[in-house]
Amino acid sequence: xxxxxxxxxxxxxxxxxxxELAKLKIKKNRDLEKKFxxxxxxxxxxxxxxxxxxxxxxxxxxxxxxxxxxxIVTKExxxxxxxxxxxxxxxxxxxxxxEFIDDGNILVLDNVQDPSNxxxxxxxxxxxxxxxxxxxxxCVDIYNDKVIRGSQGSIFKINHIYCDLCEKINELKKKNxxxxxxxxxxxxxxxxxxxxxxxxxxxxxEGQGVSDDILQQTDCNLYIPISSQIDSLNVAVAGSxxxxxxxxxxx
Amino acid sequence: xxxxxxxxxxxxxxxxxxxELAKLKIKKNRDLEKKFxxxxxxxxxxxxxxxxxxxxxxxxxxxxxxxxxxxIVTKExxxxxxxxxxxxxxxxxxxxxxEFIDDGNILVLDNVQDPSNxxxxxxxxxxxxxxxxxxxxxCVDIYNDKVIRGSQGSIFKINHIYCDLCEKINELKKKNxxxxxxxxxxxxxxxxxxxxxxxxxxxxxEGQGVSDDILQQTDCNLYIPISSQIDSLNVAVAGSxxxxxxxxxxx
Numbered sequence: 286x287x288x289x290x291x292x293x294x295x296x297x298x299x300x301x302x303x304x305e306l307a308k309l310k311i312k313k314n315r316d317l318e319k320k321f322x323x324x325x326x327x328x329x330x331x332x333x334x335x336x337x338x339x340x341x342x343x344x345x346x347x348x349x350x351x352x353x354x355x356x357i358v359t360k361e362x363x364x365x366x367x368x369x370x371x372x373x374x375x376x377x378x379x380x381x382x383x384e385f386i387d388d389g390n391i392l393v394l395d396n397v398q399d400p401s402n403x404x405x406x407x408x409x410x411x412x413x414x415x416x417x418x419x420x421x422x423x424c425v426d427i428y429n430d431k432v433i434r435g436s437q438g439s440i441f442k443i444n445h446i447y448c449d450l451c452e453k454i455n456e457l458k459k460k461n462x463x464x465x466x467x468x469x470x471x472x473x474x475x476x477x478x479x480x481x482x483x484x485x486x487x488x489x490x491e492g493q494g495v496s497d498d499i500l501q502q503t504d505c506n507l508y509i510p511i512s513s514q515i516d517s518l519n520v521a522v523a524g525s526x527x528x529x530x531x532x533x534x535x536x
Numbered sequence: 537x538x539x540x541x542x543x544x545x546x547x548x549x550x551x552x553x554x555x556e557l558a559k560l561k562i563k564k565n566r567d568l569e570k571k572f573x574x575x576x577x578x579x580x581x582x583x584x585x586x587x588x589x590x591x592x593x594x595x596x597x598x599x600x601x602x603x604x605x606x607x608i609v610t611k612e613x614x615x616x617x618x619x620x621x622x623x624x625x626x627x628x629x630x631x632x633x634x635e636f637i638d639d640g641n642i643l644v645l646d647n648v649q650d651p652s653n654x655x656x657x658x659x660x661x662x663x664x665x666x667x668x669x670x671x672x673x674x675c676v677d678i679y680n681d682k683v684i685r686g687s688q689g690s691i692f693k694i695n696h697i698y699c700d701l702c703e704k705i706n707e708l709k710k711k712n713x714x715x716x717x718x719x720x721x722x723x724x725x726x727x728x729x730x731x732x733x734x735x736x737x738x739x740x741x742e743g744q745g746v747s748d749d750i751l752q753q754t755d756c757n758l759y760i761p762i763s764s765q766i767d768s769l770n771v772a773v774a775g776s777x778x779x780x781x782x783x784x785x786x787x
Contacts, residue, residue: 412769439765521773525773
């Protein structure tokens with residue numbers, strides 16, 4: 286037996302609740318309310334466990350996920366809340382999930398700024414069974430809509446924490462994690478790395494790479510051999526190749 | 537001895553030449569004029585061989601590349617032509633380079649739509665010494681500003697052609713190229729592939745993958761093993777990992 290579906294309707298985009306939700310487009314308000322918005326069927330399915338309320342403009346979407354609170358809204362309201370060019374007519378209000386369990390391999394992001402890069406890296410991390418992500422406090426917000434879209438919803442399947450990297454890396458070293466930096470200085474080729482059971486892989490800013498104080502804490506630094514015709518790979522590509530290589534031997 | 541620098545000045549954004557250049561933001565006009573614009577120091581250096589004219593708003597940039605035609609313009613003109621949020625004050629007018637030489641490994645893109653993905657893939661291709669790119673006619677325009685920025689200027693170091701993929705793949709097969717598709721159906725794991733001296737690797741659309749008629753022409757299809765928790769990798773990541781693996785053995 287299904288529980289009775291709890292449905293109400295909002296027709297004005299000046300409704301107070303809608304105005305509150307629109308504020309979640311700004312990081313400051315997401316931090317304050319500990320909530321964020323996701324758009325579209327795929328992301329709402331991925332976020333299922335953390336969804337509070339689902340706003341729909343088409344009655345056919347009612348009960349698309351069972352046992353959730355639904356609000357029927359106008360297309361105008363969807364457009365007001367949407368951050369995509371062609372909204373799908375369904376928006377979820379999602380509780381932030383903040384937890385971190387360091388019991389497996391870890392991806393560490395040091396001041397990575399581009400939301401598509403962070404989204405793509407989280408998608409690749411989950412693909413290679415790395416479910417723990419540590420972000421420096423100056424990384425882009427993981428609840429930015431472009432990060433969520435770039436991650437294809439994989440942010441709902443990983444654990445993450447924002448923190449001071451130096452402190453956190455010290456903790457991990459005490460727990461016998463192998464700490465891999467990425468750098469061209471004093472680095473070894475990814476082909477020559479022997480597998481370690483627990484590792485943390487650190488990727489850096491798009492322009493500057495991993496910061497010097499963090500590189501001083503690593504056990505070793507890795508590089509991917511590339512043509513002399515080009516300076517570097519995109520950080521999401523480089524990180525994904527390294528995660529692929531480092532986890533390949535455990536399959 | 538330097539040749540005398542050829543400099544003129546334009547102050548009005550309504551100048552006919554500036555209005556013509558502004559039209560190059562649209563693909564149709566880039567196709568017609570066989571020209572496009574690049575912005576910023578790094579990209580202008582990368583495009584050096586193909587640059588016709590350099591527009592600068594700061595006199596200090598005069599002669600930044602030797603033996604080119606310079607026009608000093610206002611910041612307003614730079615803003616009119618720029619497609620970035622923070623223009624660097626230097627814009628190059630570049631001749632399109634259309635050539636294709638199938639004498640090495642080849643990357644083939646079938647209806648790839650996202651300009652950042654195409655830019656990133658070209659950057660990775662050059663990184664792994666793949667300098668020939670074939671694009672289906674329905675791929676995004678390689679001279680789109682987001683492709684150029686995503687490629688970090690590597691589009692100036694590769695050969696490319698837009699064409700009908702079925703015909704072109706038939707030609708490559710006659711030249712003994714090994715044709716690799718990417719698919720989850722009837723595919724073999726990338727770990728199990730034996731190196732071939734000349735290959736063409738085909739990547740498909742972000743949503744639909746490689747089209748069925750193209751997959752029928754491949755010698756074999758490759759996949760990258762990933763977690764069951766996720767459907768797929770980003771196409772730029774998947775393509776980069778495959779290029780990395782396929783070219784690794786030739787180093």
